Amino acid sequence: ESSRVINFGAGPSALPDSVLEEATKGLLNFDNTGIGIAEISHRSPEFTSYLSTVEALIRSQLSVPSTHSILFTQGGGTAQFSAVVLNLLARHWLLFPDLKDEQRGLDYVLTGTWSKSAHQEGLRLAGRHQVNVAADGRIYSKDSKSFDIIPPHESFKFSENPALIYYCENETVNGVQFKHDTESVGSEGKHIEGTFPFHLLPQGTLVPLVGDYSSSFMSRPIPRLADHAVIYAGAQKNIGPAGLTILIVRNDCIVDVDAAAALGAQPVPLTMAYKTLADGKSVYNTPPMLSIYISGLVLKRNAELGGVQYYEAVNRRKMQKVYDALREGEEKGLFRGHVQHGSESWMNVVFVILGDGKEKAFLKGAEERGMTGIKGHRSVGGIRVSLYNAVTEEQTDKLVAYMREFIASQ
Numbered sequence: 001e002s003s004r005v006i007n008f009g010a011g012p013s014a015l016p017d018s019v020l021e022e023a024t025k026g027l028l029n030f031d032n033t034g035i036g037i038a039e040i041s042h043r044s045p046e047f048t049s050y051l052s053t054v055e056a057l058i059r060s061q062l063s064v065p066s067t068h069s070i071l072f073t074q075g076g077g078t079a080q081f082s083a084v085v086l087n088l089l090a091r092h093w094l095l096f097p098d099l100k101d102e103q104r105g106l107d108y109v110l111t112g113t114w115s116k117s118a119h120q121e122g123l124r125l126a127g128r129h130q131v132n133v134a135a136d137g138r139i140y141s142k143d144s145k146s147f148d149i150i151p152p153h154e155s156f157k158f159s160e161n162p163a164l165i166y167y168c169e170n171e172t173v174n175g176v177q178f179k180h181d182t183e184s185v186g187s188e189g190k191h192i193e194g195t196f197p198f199h200l201l202p203q204g205t206l207v208p209l210v211g212d213y214s215s216s217f218m219s220r221p222i223p224r225l226a227d228h229a230v231i232y233a234g235a236q237k238n239i240g241p242a243g244l245t246i247l248i249v250r251n252d253c254i255v256d257v258d259a260a261a262a263l264g265a266q267p268v269p270l271t272m273a274y275k276t277l278a279d280g281k282s283v284y285n286t287p288p289m290l291s292i293y294i295s296g297l298v299l300k301r302n303a304e305l306g307g308v309q310y311y312e313a314v315n316r317r318k319m320q321k322v323y324d325a326l327r328e329g330e331e332k333g334l335f336r337g338h339v340q341h342g343s344e345s346w347m348n349v350v351f352v353i354l355g356d357g358k359e360k361a362f363l364k365g366a367e368e369r370g371m372t373g374i375k376g377h378r379s380v381g382g383i384r385v386s387l388y389n390a391v392t393e394e395q396t397d398k399l400v401a402y403m404r405e406f407i408a409s410q
């Protein structure tokens, strides 16, 4: 008998029951040490070996090539808004010591609340460096101020030799996501709109491309992973408890930040420098061990189920079912999706319910049926249904049945 409700929350979010049950054992006795995971040394052979296993699970499930390191840290996606700027500016200084400040551009693709926050942090930290908007979804939005679309390829303009190009793959608040067609070229040989325009990136093999994957990491394969300088994600959506941030960093971006500072770059706090994390094998200082432990249990379970390909198939079906019900509600004039067609997120479905008091009634009905976490973000309002990995297809079916019941009752 479970007293647990179905949790469609946007993050922190649901974790599999079986993992949580297993985790309670590790809290008492980690790996037969007789010591719990919250009590054992992070330098114990048992823990460092566990950490290597977690790394290997990520590497194999996402096919991370040997050109890239997998690093673990704290601070969440927000700390990475700062860290990517500082590390990649340092790299740029080392590569091109003679450029003027204004020749070191930071390019931001704006598609929602999170990329906007990253851009703001870029502006704070950039100093005299140039900060550019490479594309802005708001220009193409229905009301020319909301984020509800991935901007068209033709609107992207990257700097010639930027220090950083940032995009957010899935906008958790706005429900806008890049399409992930791995080849990004359709059957007619044309690049597919809604995908990230990899073909427009500045020429050169080592492009400083940064992808914020906080809310879609491990939900499906990552297109062109090897072409990224940095990919990062907080654990608390698809992987585990908050506290752990996972980084995939191309090795040329792990640089001696002090050498860069000697040339004129800003100093980088030790815990933010990728080199500190890499040299210290992610245990330079105490890592979030409980979060790493539970994330590892989730990743082991993923491997048994079929990895990221398994989740891609399940998540595709879940998402299609919810959007189908949303379209039915739209036809009845009851629901209205927030996002324009082609830019809809698989992970966060955002819509409003039209009519006086109807949204409240919908939320109340959901709670009565044991479903929670669907109230929209305070900045967008409406409803937001998050369909992260641990939300099962059966649970999704229950929500979809309720959406249809609600439509029929109106």
Ligand code: PMP
Residues within 6 Å of the ligand: 011, 075, 076, 077, 078, 079, 114, 168, 170, 171, 172, 173, 212, 213, 214, 215, 234
């Ligand atoms: N980026 C994205 C896409 C997010 O969804 C979030 C958190 N919801 C963040 C960044 C910030 O992450 P954190 O709260 O872990 O700092």
